Amino acid sequence: MSDAPPSLDPAQLGAYFDLIEVTSLLRHAVEQQLREAGDLSYVQFQLLARLGDSPSGSHRMTDLADGVVYSRSGLTYQVGLLEKAGLVTRTPSPDDERSTTVTITDAGRERLAEVLPGHVEVVGGLLFEPLSREDVETLAGLLAPVREHMRSTPPRSATPRRRTTGG
């Protein structure tokens, strides 16, 4: 015994639950909009957006996967779909023969442009509607260090040892 009660503060719990619920609801809404406006899944949209944002319009597979927090195999699948739809191309990297460079096509940019206004509208209407400009800046200021912290924390070292011999 003697372990401190393992629960989080009420404020922490509230923040945690709200975070989960807010992003779940937001994700659902966004997914629906993307599906209707341009027949894209959220992942596909994220990939296109990331590629469109890049100066060269291209990224390596692994960087894409890390960027959107996605499994390698899942990425292969989704990029395959995007390629089949003509929205991206896959070319072997000149440097590393095993590396694949994914590049957004003009059609991809067009599609992105088609869905983007609606996307922005949904995010603005759902997430930012109840927040003042100042609130948004505060929120961004809170989340940025968390993101950095998570990025720099190894995925599983956080579970050092769990045993509840309990008896």
Added chain:
Amino acid sequence: MSDAPPSLDPAQLGAYFDLIEVTSLLRHAVEQQLREAGDLSYVQFQLLARLGDSPSGSHRMTDLADGVVYSRSGLTYQVGLLEKAGLVTRTPSPDDERSTTVTITDAGRERLAEVLPGHVEVVGGLLFEPLSREDVETLAGLLAPVREHMRSTPPRSATPRRRTTGG
């Protein structure tokens, strides 16, 4: 031509991206911990937690689905797994013959107790580590109204009409 650029502020974009990335990373980490500690998926854990939190230890299917932001059919599947594992029971509701009441069992509570400390540890270590107590309260204060707003906003009315008549 002529349409105002539909993008969000830099601050909004940053907050939005960070929100997505933070929750994605958090979810992955939590899922891994739950899998290792008690062979539960995140949804299953959320369901057990919600049931365990309830005074009666039970909820209707629909309320559970709404609570965790999940599809009805997916819930049927997951509750089926939980039932097969002996962590919950399903009984027809006395009032509404068509309603199913899901109740957590003692084994369910035990399992919940097994994974909870590790869960709290992961969430605390990843999400709250870089945040002061004050930060957490601020965050909770920002997210709560957003959650309320999202709850009260009908899922699809936000997409009044998607058409880019464009020409």
Added chain:
DNA sequence: TCGACTTGCTTCGAATTCGAAGCAACTGCG
């Protein structure tokens, strides 16, 4: 009471997801 509509859950099929395993290309060290 009857009939249309709604509500609550499940079944079904298709799509998506992940991790493990496999394969090819690189890197380091002798």
Added chain:
DNA sequence: CGCAGTTGCTTCGAATTCGAAGCAAGTCGA
């Protein structure tokens, strides 16, 4: 050069997800 280990991507199988369709029970108005 040649071998062990790493890295990058894909293939594979199993599990999970969703929406549509189906079915039973409940509700409302005439």
